[in-house]
Each structure stands twice: as C-alpha cells, then as structure tokens.
Amino acid sequence: MELDFSLKTREIIVHGLNGKYFDACVIGGGIAGAGIFNLLSANGISTLLVDKGDFASGTSSYSSKLIHGGIRYLQQGHILLTRELLRERNYLVKNTNFVEEKEFNILIDNYSWNPMTIRFGLFLYEIIGGKLRIPKMYRDKYSYKGFKGYFTYTDAVSDDAYLTISNIVSGAMNGSKAINYAEVTEINDKEANQVEVKILDKVSGTSGKAICKIVINATGPWVNETLKMYTGKKISNLKLSKGSHVIVENKGYIKNPIAFKSHIDGRQMFIIPRDETLIIGTTDKFVDSPNEFSIDDEDRDYIFRSAKRIIPDLKEEDILRGYAGIRPLYGRGNSPGRVTRDFHIEIDRRMVSIMGVKITNYRNAARHSAKYIERLLGRKIYTKGLPQILYQRNSPGTIETLLDQVIRYEMPLYTEDIIKRRLGLFFFKKDGGESLKSLIDEKLREYRSK
Numbered sequence: 349m350e351l352d353f354s355l356k357t358r359e360i361i362v363h364g365l366n367g368k369y370f371d372a373c374v375i376g377g378g379i380a381g382a383g384i385f386n387l388l389s390a391n392g393i394s395t396l397l398v399d400k401g402d403f404a405s406g407t408s409s410y411s412s413k414l415i416h417g418g419i420r421y422l423q424q425g426h427i428l429l430t431r432e433l434l435r436e437r438n439y440l441v442k443n444t445n446f447v448e449e450k451e452f453n454i455l456i457d458n459y460s461w462n463p464m465t466i467r468f469g470l471f472l473y474e475i476i477g478g479k480l481r482i483p484k485m486y487r488d489k490y491s492y493k494g495f496k497g498y499f500t501y502t503d504a505v506s507d508d509a510y511l512t513i514s515n516i517v518s519g520a521m522n523g524s525k526a527i528n529y530a531e532v533t534e535i536n537d538k539e540a541n542q543v544e545v546k547i548l549d550k551v552s553g554t555s556g557k558a559i560c561k562i563v564i565n566a567t568g569p570w571v572n573e574t575l576k577m578y579t580g581k582k583i584s585n586l587k588l589s590k591g592s593h594v595i596v597e598n599k600g601y602i603k604n605p606i607a608f609k610s611h612i613d614g615r616q617m618f619i620i621p622r623d624e625t626l627i628i629g630t631t632d633k634f635v636d637s638p639n640e641f642s643i644d645d646e647d648r649d650y651i652f653r654s655a656k657r658i659i660p661d662l663k664e665e666d667i668l669r670g671y672a673g674i675r676p677l678y679g680r681g682n683s684p685g686r687v688t689r690d691f692h693i694e695i696d697r698r699m700v701s702i703m704g705v706k707i708t709n710y711r712n713a714a715r716h717s718a719k720y721i722e723r724l725l726g727r728k729i730y731t732k733g734l735p736q737i738l739y740q741r742n743s744p745g746t747i748e749t750l751l752d753q754v755i756r757y758e759m760p761l762y763t764e765d766i767i768k769r770r771l772g773l774f775f776f777k778k779d780g781g782e783s784l785k786s787l788i789d790e791k792l793r794e795y796r797s798k
C-alpha cells in the first residue's frame with residue numbers, strides 16, 4: 349500500500365481542523381460508521397470520520413466476532429433478515445482473507461430445540477445461505493457427554509475490530525480523512541445548510557472545528573447522547589443491551605464452534621475456539637447507560653455455569669478474563685431477546701442517525717443509509733457492490749514486520765490499540781498479549797521518533 353495511515357497522518361489531519369470543509373462528517377468509528385465512511389469515500393464524497401476513542405473501541409471490538417445469519421433470528425421468523433445476513437456473510441467469506449467459514453456444532457438435549465425443528469431449521473438456513481445440505485444428527489458417544497447428539501451447520505468467524513479498521517483504511521485510501529481519539533463535543537447548525545462540529549483532540553487536549561454539509565451519527569450505544577447534543581431530542585425506542593463473554597484457555601479438544609442452549613434460562617449461547625482461547629458467551633440484559641462496558645460477577649457466573657455442562661472439567665480458575673459490549677438496539681420488545689436485531693435509520697435536520705447495525709450486515713446498513721444521505725446532500729450515491737474492502741494485511745512474516753505494517757497503515761496510537769483492536773491478542777492469545785507488550789511499546793516509540 350502506498351498511502352500511510354498512521355499516528356503521523358493523524359497529526360496532519362488534526363492540525364488541519366480549523367474550520368476545514370467536508371461534505372459529510374461521520375461521528376463514530378465502529379462498524380456502522382466505518383462502513384458508511386468507506387462507501388461515501390468510494391463515491392468521491394469528502395468525508396471526515398472521528399472517534400472519541402480508538403477505532404472500534406466501542407461495541408465493535410466486544411462482539412462474539414461471528415459473521416452469521418443468526419439461526420435464532422430464523423427461528424423467530426425473521427427470514428428476510430437471515431437472508432440478508434447470510435448474503436453478507438458469503439460476500440465477506442469470498443472477498444476477505446480474514447472472515448473464515450467454519451462448521452458449527454449445535455447440541456441437542458432436553459433444554460435445546462427439538463431435533464425435528466432443528467433439522468428443518470438448519471436445512472432452510474443452509475439453503476438460504478446457498479448450500480444444499482441435509483442436516484444429520486450425529487450421536488457420537490465420545491463427544492459432548494450428556495447430550496443426545498449434535499447437528500452441524502456452516503457459519504463464519506472473524507475479527508470485528510480488524511473488519512472495522514479495514515473499512516476505515518479503505519475509506520482513507522479513497523481520499524477521505526479519519527482520526528481516532530477525537531471527540532465531538534458540540535454540533536451546531538450554521539447558515540447555508542452547513543453544520544459546525546467541534547472536535548476535541550484527546551491527545552493534545554486542544555479543540556478544532558470541521559464544517560460539514562451533513563453529519564452521520566454512528567455512535568452506537570451513544571446515539572442518543574450525540575443526537576441530544578445537536579437537537580436536544582432522544583430516540584425513545586433505542587434500547588441498550590449488555591452482552592458479556594468470558595475467555596478461557598483453548599486446550600485443543602474443542603475444534604468447532606458450538607451453539608447450545610443454557611440450562612439456566614434456555615438462551616442460545618456459543619463456545620468459539622479462537623487460536624489459544626475459547627470465547628464463551630453471551631448474556632443479554634437491558635442497561636440504562638451506554639458506558640457499562642464491564643462484565644459483572646453475575647454474568648461471569650451465568651456463563652461459567654452454562655458452559656460447564658459442555659466442558660465438565662471447566663474450573664472457575666480457568667477463566668482468563670472477560671469482556672462486555674453494549675448492543676444499540678432499536679425496537680419495542682420488553683425483553684432484550686425480543687427486540688429485533690435489524691438496523692434503524694432516522695433523519696433530524698442535517699443529521700442521519702443509525703443504530704442496531706450488526707457486524708455482519710454493516711455493508712447493507714451503509715447502502716441503506718446512502719438513501720437518506722442522498723436526500724440531504726442532494727446528489728446521487730452509487731451503492732452497487734459497495735462498500736469494498738481495499739485494505740487487508742498481506743502475509744505477515746515475522747511479528748516485527750507485522751507490527752511495522754500495523755503501525756504504519758492502521759493508525760494505532762497506544763499499545764492497547766494493537767493488543768485489543770489491531771491484532772486481537774487480548775481475545776485470541778492465552779496471555780492476552782502480555783508477552784508482546786514491551787516489543788509493541790518499543791516499535792511505537794521507534795516509529796514516533798523517525
């Protein structure tokens with residue numbers, strides 16, 4: 349790749365924020381904002397993306413990291429949503445080198461779905477996903493003791509943060525600007541259909557301004573805080589639901605991702621093998637604040653007890669760490685499981701707000717938001733085949749060359765940015781990236797001083 353996208357690029361952009369004009373300003377560098385940024389940029393629309401933390405530091409690095417159609421959504425009758433998600437899954441598997449198709453096992457016992465329902469559901473799921481497979485129940489007595497058997501089906505795993513950042517870098521490659529650690533603190537209408545966005549650079553503590561024709565509010569769980577800053581209003585049907593995961597060591601005997609129902613409350617859960625770890629989750633609980641990004645004891649205990657039925661020798665001491673994310677859902681259901689997982693878009697004055705975007709369907713969400721953005725910008729936006737991922741890492745070679753590439757082209761500022769959101773070490777390595785901390789520190793220092 350020719351173009352650098354690093355902490356040095358960031359400095360140049362920050363210094364230019366003295367009333368610089370953009371057609372569009374995207375607030376939020378999670379998957380929703382990243383997809384829209386990439387699509388607008390591919391249309392030659394000058395766009396600025398800002399995130400108050402690192403890119404993907406909100407929910408888009410704390411998901412289950414599945415790229416899936418959602419068996420559960422199909423079971424709930426959301427056939428169109430499942431079809432849309434499966435199309436997007438297939439696109440990402442085909443067009444990236446980091447969305448990997450896997451064979452999932454779905455376990456059958458008295459708490460689970462009835463085998464006939466599962467057989468029919470999986471048949472439909474695979475057909476919608478483009479595969480003709482007659483689901484078969486395996487009754488292998490050595491696997492999954494205490495269960496009647498299991499079915500298999502196809503889905504995919506990825507790294508949510510890397511997918512997000514690849515989209516941001518792709519948008520930058522088409523000429524738009526993106527910066528992390530830059531918080532929007534004020535949004536005001538100006539004359540001539542323009543909006544003034546005040547941006548606090550969290551690194552230097554100074555503020556700058558961008559003038560934009562329109563603003564895209566892609567702040568996920570903070571969507572209401574951002575809307576309120578501009579219009580004083582809130583979206584009443586925005587529901588925040590916290591989901592937690594625990595990470596345990598992958599001892600090697602769980603090869604395929606497992607879907608099962610918790611014996612505690614019948615909720616669907618996953619055990620997902622990822623390199624040196626197993627990621628186990630998740631919970632689904634309404635919360636009031638968008639800032640509750642931490643796993644509590646109750647969640648940890650629920651996940652542990654649910655997973656112990658599948659992994660009988662699992663001990664509490666095996667839990668290496670946990671994490672939580674907040675789903676920004678839009679809907680009316682009075683329990684989190686009943687609120688739709690589809691996205692929702694609203695326009696108010698010169699702001700387009702988007703919420704409920706899943707990692708899997710961010711491209712579709714970006715294409716839909718283009719219709720609203722077109723109206724405000726007064727110009728045609730092409731969406732066919734967009735957004736496209738133009739940036740993917742090439743073969744990494746050694747850890748040193750991988751770090752050089754990430755630092756130069758993916759704008760990490762701090763060691764934690766690399767550990768959590770560039771290389772996923774926190775999630776996929778047993779030591780959570782501890783052993784690489786000093787090398788990463790050194791590499792960042794070396795790049796800064798060049």
Ligand SMILES: Cc1cc2nc3c(=O)[nH]c(=O)nc-3n(C[C@H](O)[C@H](O)[C@H](O)COP(=O)(O)OP(=O)(O)OC[C@H]3O[C@@H](n4cnc5c(N)ncnc54)[C@H](O)[C@@H]3O)c2cc1C
Pocket residue numbers: 375376377378379380381398399400401402403404405406407408409410411412413414415416530531532533566567568569570574589590591592593630631672673674675676703704705706707708709
């Ligand atoms: C536990 C859990 C598991 C999930 N699993 C899956 C899964 O397996 N597959 C799937 O497809 N989906 C999954 N999802 C759903 C998916 O992760 C989320 O819907 C998605 O990440 C939301 O993205 P977003 O961009 O809307 O929000 P976020 O990722 O939270 O991005 C919003 C961004 O806005 C920034 N921001 C906020 N305020 C400001 C401001 N004033 N100025 C500048 N920036 C600001 C934040 O820093 C943040 O980075 C899961 C969700 C959860 C919680």
